[in-house]
Amino acid sequence: MGSSVDGLASGLNTSSMITQLMQVESAPQTKLKTKVATAQTVISSYQSVNSKLKATKSAADSLGSLASWRALTATSSSTGVTATASGGLAGMTGNLKFDVSSVARAQTSIIKVADTTAEGTFPTSITIQPGSWSTDSNGVDQFTAVGDPVEVTIPEPRKADSLTAAVNSAADANGVSLGIRAYPVTTSGNEGVVQFTGMKTGAASGFQITGLEGIGTNGSGLETTAAKDATLTVNPGTAAEYKVNSTTNTFSALMPGVTIAVSKLETGVTIDATSDSTAITAKMQALVDAANASLAEIKSQTAYDPDTRAGSPLTGDFTVRQMNQSLLSMISNGLTYDKTTTVNGVESKQSVNFGSLSQLGVSLSKDGQLAFDATAFAKAYADDPTKVQEAGMAFGSQVRTLNDKQSKIVTNVITGRKDEIDSLNEQIENWDVRLAVRKESLQRQYAALESSLGKLKNQGNWLSGQLAG
Structure with missing residues (x-):
């Protein structure tokens, strides 16, 4: 509700006055909206950090998985026979010799x-x-x-x-x-x-x-x-000779983790399945890259510029800043893990002090990042694959545990901030109602003022007319 003509009797810009008064009245709501905007910015920063932590956890989980260390590469001595390695938990290294006695065909x-x-x-x-x-x-x-x-x-x-x-x-x-x-x-x-x-x-x-x-x-x-049927004669000409049939030209159960496909009759074919050190090296590189991405993101979100005296959204968050130090300390302190052994059916645990992670090609650079020497890792794996596999899986498992803990902390903070935003938005909605009532009250008040002034002005004009007559 407002006056029909703004300031008709008083000559005042009542609409402008009401607007200015409402700005003063809405100051508390404006502060609440600013808090919501700030909280949303902080949540975005937490989410950005959390996405990097989860990526690191995923890479660590892959490195710590036995299936990753069972990755195989398969080669065939024949152009008419292909060998494809799928690896996995069932994958095993080895070689196989056979003759392709027949290929599958339809009638x-x-x-x-x-x-x-x-x-x-x-x-x-x-x-x-x-x-x-x-x-x-x-x-x-x-x-x-x-x-x-x-x-x-x-x-x-x-x-x-x-x-x-x-x-x-x-x-x-x-x-x-x-x-x-x-x-x-x-x-x-x-x-x-x-x-x-x-x-x-x-x-x-x-x-x-x-x-x-x-x-x-x-x-x-x-x-x-x-x-x-397709028929392979395995170990031909020896006492261990046997035949394997397939209704198709594909044999998937002859070598664990390797699929063999034949296309023509042939003798003296050899398939070799070996550990795929390149794939394992790539897993370690992926973990280092993901960890560096996490370190860089946390550093960016908690940075402070002393020249401009400007901070980042998470500059004052000690918990997030400490996450970088936790990972760097893990690398600098070396690797220690528990190993379960079984002797005469009895399981026992022993602590293994593997030592510096540089044995796996992992080290710390001067700029607070992780460095990975793929050549050193490949050599160590070739020299002692069992030792490196055991240590690599333990390292992946420890990084995964650390990142899982850190991610849960950040997730809980995000949840708390979202609850805070919900509460602030509820207060803002309440202020919407309160301000609407206040604005309506001011409009009625100034409308009544204009009406009263209008009546007084009319009376004054009447009196002036009477006196003049």
């Missing part, structure tokens, strides 16, 4: 036809029998029926397209696809073949078709290349 059956477009070329139906293939002692492929046969009706006009469409849509009694794809191929003019191909490789994915006997070119029937 292919064809029938030659004089005219792929001719109608009535094929019978009204054929029968497809699922089964598997094996090879007898004479090297002859043998088919063994598995499951029930499926009768496939060939619709009119019973030409090549009709046959292949019927086979492609055929399913067994349970509605499961037969896993066969058929298609016509024109070879010359209208001559061609109808080809039936299994969708899966491996001897167990075979089939046999009856009903097409003698209807091909010159009375020919189906010509079949049997489905076959």
Whole structure:
């Protein structure tokens, strides 16, 4: 509520006066808003520090994981055989020698036809029998029926397209696809073949078709290349020789942590799986980089410039500043850890004083950062992989524990500051109501003042008129 015409009777700018009075009235609310803005800036700084601490924890967790130290690199002596190392807890170093005795393939059956477009070329139906293939002692492929046969009706006009469409849509009694794809191929003019191909490789994915006997070119029937498993002959020519089969050309369980893929017949193939020191070195480098990022962020957020006498959002936070010192002290004090050993089934713990982390290539630089010598680490790992693995895992575990503790402290502070902001915002909202009431009161007061002055002015004008008359 306000006067209809600002300062009509008094000549005063009442709106401006009310605005200035409200600025004075709202001073406490303005201070609260400033506190909220400051607290939000501080929270952003805490969150920035916390993100770096969590990144360091993640890198330390990776270094402290046994799976990281089981990283492998695999090489093959053959261009026709590839070896891919997956590593992991099951990964093991070693080598394997074998012959590729056979490669996996899908079954292919064809029938030659004089005219792929001719109608009535094929019978009204054929029968497809699922089964598997094996090879007898004479090297002859043998088919063994598995499951029930499926009768496939060939619709009119019973030409090549009709046959292949019927086979492609055929399913067994349970509605499961037969896993066969058929298609016509024109070879010359209208001559061609109808080809039936299994969708899966491996001897167990075979089939046999009856009903097409003698209807091909010159009375020919189906010509079949049997489905076959891939077979490796391991340790060939020795007393330890054995064979391993796969329905595909991939063997994933032959060497722990290594997948082998074959593409052609070959003899004398050697696969070597060795520890991937490059990957482990990268894990250590990643931890050092993450730790340096944390150190730099904490230093930035707590910095103070004596020339400008300006501080950073967390300059006065001793807890955060102390986090840098904790990590640097851990590096400078060297590595000590507990080791569990088992003798005759009895577990016992012993303290291991590993000493300076420079043995792992980790040291402190003059500018308060961590330095990492990858060459020194690689040499130490090559000289004594067991010792370096044990110490590296212990170091990663200790850094992870430290950063986890620090991150929880920062998280709790952030939570407390957010609660404080919520409380301040609630007070600000209460002030909104209080100030609105006060503004309305001032508007009524000045409106009443203008009204009273207007009446007095009218009375004065009347009296002046009367006196003049």
